[in-house]
Amino acid sequence: MDELESDKHVKYILSIEKKKDDVEALLMEHLRINGAYWGLTTLDILHKISAVDPEEVISWVMKCYHEDCGGFGGNIGHDPHLLYTLSAVQILALFDRIDVLDAEKVSIYVAGLQNEDGSFSGDMWGEIDTRFSYCAICCLSILHCLNKINVEKAVNYIVSCKNLDGGFGCTPGGESHAGQIFCCIGALAITGSLHHVDRDLLGWWLCERQCKNGGLNGRPEKDADVCYSWWVLSSLIMIDRVHWIDKDKLTRFILNCQDKENGGISDKPNYAVDVFHTYFGVAGLSLMEYPGLKSIDPAYALPVDVADW
Amino acid sequence: MGGDSSSEEVGLDLLQQLELILEHDKLIDEVGFVHPDQFPALNEGPSSSLSPVCILGQSAADILNKDTVELHVVQYDEKVFWNKDHKLAISILVLPQLYNAALNAYMDANRRYKQSIRSQINKGSFDDANCGCDFDQFLESEVLKHTRALLILSYDFKSAWNSRKLVLSRKQELSLFVDEFQLSALILSYAPKSEGAWSHRQWTVKMIAEKVHDLQELVKKESELVKNIAEKSKMNYRAWNHRCWLVLYMTESQVLDELNMSRKWAELHVADNCCFHYRRRLMLRILSNGDVKEGGEKPFNYNSNVYAVWKELQWNKLLIQRYIGREALWIHRRFLSQCWIKHFANNQKSSSPHIEATGLDDFLGEEFELMNACLNTQTDDELDDYQSQAKHAVSYILWISKQIPSCSEVKLQERLKEAVNFEDLFMKYPERLMLWKKVLV
Numbered sequence: 029m030d031e032l033e034s035d036k037h038v039k040y041i042l043s044i045e046k047k048k049d050d051v052e053a054l055l056m057e058h059l060r061i062n063g064a065y066w067g068l069t070t071l072d073i074l075h076k077i078s079a080v081d082p083e084e085v086i087s088w089v090m091k092c093y094h095e096d097c098g099g100f101g102g103n104i105g106h107d108p109h110l111l112y113t114l115s116a117v118q119i120l121a122l123f124d125r126i127d128v129l130d131a132e133k134v135s136i137y138v139a140g141l142q143n144e145d146g147s148f149s150g151d152m153w154g155e156i157d158t159r160f161s162y163c164a165i166c167c168l169s170i171l172h173c174l175n176k177i178n179v180e181k182a183v184n185y186i187v188s189c190k191n192l193d194g195g196f197g198c199t200p201g202g203e204s205h206a207g208q209i210f211c212c213i214g215a216l217a218i219t220g221s222l223h224h225v226d227r228d229l230l231g232w233w234l235c236e237r238q239c240k241n242g243g244l245n246g247r248p249e250k251d252a253d254v255c256y257s258w259w260v261l262s263s264l265i266m267i268d269r270v271h272w273i274d275k276d277k278l279t280r281f282i283l284n285c286q287d288k289e290n291g292g293i294s295d296k297p298n299y300a301v302d303v304f305h306t307y308f309g310v311a312g313l314s315l316m317e318y319p320g321l322k323s324i325d326p327a328y329a330l331p332v333d334v335a336d337w
Numbered sequence: 338m339g340g341d342s343s344s345e346e347v348g349l350d351l352l353q354q355l356e357l358i359l360e361h362d363k364l365i366d367e368v369g370f371v372h373p374d375q376f377p378a379l380n381e382g383p384s385s386s387l388s389p390v391c392i393l394g395q396s397a398a399d400i401l402n403k404d405t406v407e408l409h410v411v412q413y414d415e416k417v418f419w420n421k422d423h424k425l426a427i428s429i430l431v432l433p434q435l436y437n438a439a440l441n442a443y444m445d446a447n448r449r450y451k452q453s454i455r456s457q458i459n460k461g462s463f464d465d466a467n468c469g470c471d472f473d474q475f476l477e478s479e480v481l482k483h484t485r486a487l488l489i490l491s492y493d494f495k496s497a498w499n500s501r502k503l504v505l506s507r508k509q510e511l512s513l514f515v516d517e518f519q520l521s522a523l524i525l526s527y528a529p530k531s532e533g534a535w536s537h538r539q540w541t542v543k544m545i546a547e548k549v550h551d552l553q554e555l556v557k558k559e560s561e562l563v564k565n566i567a568e569k570s571k572m573n574y575r576a577w578n579h580r581c582w583l584v585l586y587m588t589e590s591q592v593l594d595e596l597n598m599s600r601k602w603a604e605l606h607v608a609d610n611c612c613f614h615y616r617r618r619l620m621l622r623i624l625s626n627g628d629v630k631e632g633g634e635k636p637f638n639y640n641s642n643v644y645a646v647w648k649e650l651q652w653n654k655l656l657i658q659r660y661i662g663r664e665a666l667w668i669h670r671r672f673l674s675q676c677w678i679k680h681f682a683n684n685q686k687s688s689s690p691h692i693e694a695t696g697l698d699d700f701l702g703e704e705f706e707l708m709n710a711c712l713n714t715q716t717d718d719e720l721d722d723y724q725s726q727a728k729h730a731v732s733y734i735l736w737i738s739k740q741i742p743s744c745s746e747v748k749l750q751e752r753l754k755e756a757v758n759f760e761d762l763f764m765k766y767p768e769r770l771m772l773w774k775k776v777l778v
């Protein structure tokens with residue numbers, strides 16, 4: 029059986045920073061802070077976060093901060109959004125430096141995006157999605173400021189996005205999708221509201237994501253993709269149904285998606301690697317207690333020693 | 338990024354060319370990013386598909402040997418751009434330069450625009466209204482121009498979409514929204530999953546909904562756009578999510594129309610779970626007839642609901658038997674059975690002229706027969722599709738057994754255990770072993 033090429037993955041992640049010139053890197057610029065979170069969390073799971081200079085990272089993160097409103101942009105000079113604000117807070121948590129934040133101000137920004145029906149807008153322009161509910165709740169929980177929002181309404185909105193198949197979508201009536209399910213289950217787990225979930229029904233939907241090749245897909249009729257190792261597995265763990273899938277086969281699938289020469293993990297075997305799938309592959313292995321990895325918290329998506337504040 | 342000034346100048350020059358092209362050909366509906374090496378190949382054959390190579394179109398040949406191309410008054414470098422018949426191709430070799438130039442131009446215009454807004458707020462809006470207005474308009478058009486170029490290159494650049502929203506929400510002119518639909522449609526033509534473009538479209542629809550009462554025509558057009566994009570981009574979650582979201586704005590009769598029209602499409606795309614989900618969304622809207630909106634439309638009655646679900650069940654059975662091993666069809670059947678069991682199966686009185694209302698046992702009996710038929714069509718050559726069909730059929734019955742009272746569940750599972758050899762199935766479908774073992778009572 030293949031082994032996890034930890035050293036090569038570390039090298040790969042550290043190398044991403046250096047090639048800023050190619051088109052692909054440029055087109056990712058607007059969500060650089062998400063990329064930083066994926067890369068840094070992977071390094072931490074691999075016990076190699078010491079390879080980066082915390083001060084350098086933190087000062088860059090804080091340059092993405094909007095003092096006027098309390099949110100973070102995806103890069104310096106970019107508009108604030110919940111997706112980026114969560115990544116910023118997670119990165120600071122990784123380095124145990126939440127103290128550099130004006131937690132009050134950030135939490136007011138996040139809480140200000142809650143709507144009357146309990147849902148969250150991603151930013152001032154009003155797009156609503158259960159992903160943003162997760163971002164808000166996870167972020168506020170890390171900052172110990174959940175009391176700033178109406179948790180009950182937030183939970184009720186998420187529950188209203190539940191489908192008859194047990195899964196969850198972006199908004200009420202939206203198709204079930206493993207990524208959205210992670211967000212909804214994560215938010216419900218953090219707020220202690222998992223009693224709203226039919227664990228057997230959802231567990232059934234989730235474990236039917238396992239394909240013949242052992243990998244997981246994100247919804248029916250799709251091919252397996254490494255990133256769903258994270259979203260499906262973490263959800264299964266949170267609802268205590270992870271024993272319903274074949275973990276050995278999934279482990280083999282992920283290991284098979286490694287670039288064994290240059291490091292990095294791709295979405296499917298023999299595809300091009302990227303930092304996103306490298307993170308989800310390594311995080312998925314960590315959830316399955318692959319030897320030598322730090323274990324990761326399925327709801328906060330941070331190493332447990334970090335999430336354990 | 339080089340950073341040297343000559344490269345920056347070249348980038349700026351290219352950006353101006355691109356923006357001129359976009360300004361003069363407002364109807365551009367396709368963009369492709371092409372390596373110049375592909376140019377010779379592009380000159381051959383007619384354009385037929387959406388692949389970037391073909392977007393250049395057949396008429397590229399007759400202009401390729403000129404140095405510069407004239408389009409009205411637009412001069413551009415023909416090694417970098419190609420524009421004809423409302424199609425635009427951009428050489429991938431210049432993308433980094435072009436992107437950086439567009440980024441800088443946007444950031445600069447955006448900064449100045451926001452500054453001007455701030456100073457107006459500080460001064461109070463009535464001060465020197467005229468000159469402020471001209472300047473404002475200039476900055477607005479700068480922002481719109483540069484964001485258009487930047488978004489074509491980097492379509493999920495949120496801040497750039499936001500800047501367009503800012504301009505539009507300050508102007509509040511309906512006519513301007515047309516441009517937003519055009520730009521997002523253009524981007525979706527080559528990036529059909531672009532979150533930025535879909536989200537911007539949704540925002541635009543919401544803005545219009547605040548001002549216009551009758552949205553029927555708009556909703557219909559949006560729904561058609563999704564249909565066309567879904568044709569080329571399979572299982573596109575974002576696209577279908579847009580369509581599901583539109584249901585909120587549909588009238589009851591539009592819901593029925595959509596249900597009718599998506600039927601044919603679903604038959605032609607039986608593996609596209611998104612389309613079946615869309616039908617579920619529409620059906621649930623019909624079934625929730627209790628909360629009919631104001632406006633006096635006739636609420637759907639019980640009989641037509643029974644009939645709608647029953648018809649869908651029959652149709653789905655036909656598809657399952659015709660297209661072997663399609664997970665999406667079985668998932669759809671789960672939903673339909675669930676609805677049937679919940680709403681109608683325990684109702685003994687038949688009130689529809691079309692169907693004999695069946696009780697739960699009759700219904701389960703029929704479903705069991707369907708599964709049996711699917712198992713028995715399994716041939717010796719063990720084709721993949723037949724294997725999947727058997728897996729989905731057994732899974733379906735097991736799943737249904739969890740949706741009914743436990744006394745019925747026990748009966749159904751006992752029948753199942755008699756009909757199939759589970760030890761055999763566990764060997765064949767190891768990826769379902771754990772789940773099935775857990776759910777068997």
Ligand SMILES: [Zn+2]
Nearest residue numbers: 253254255295
């Ligand atoms: Zn993926």
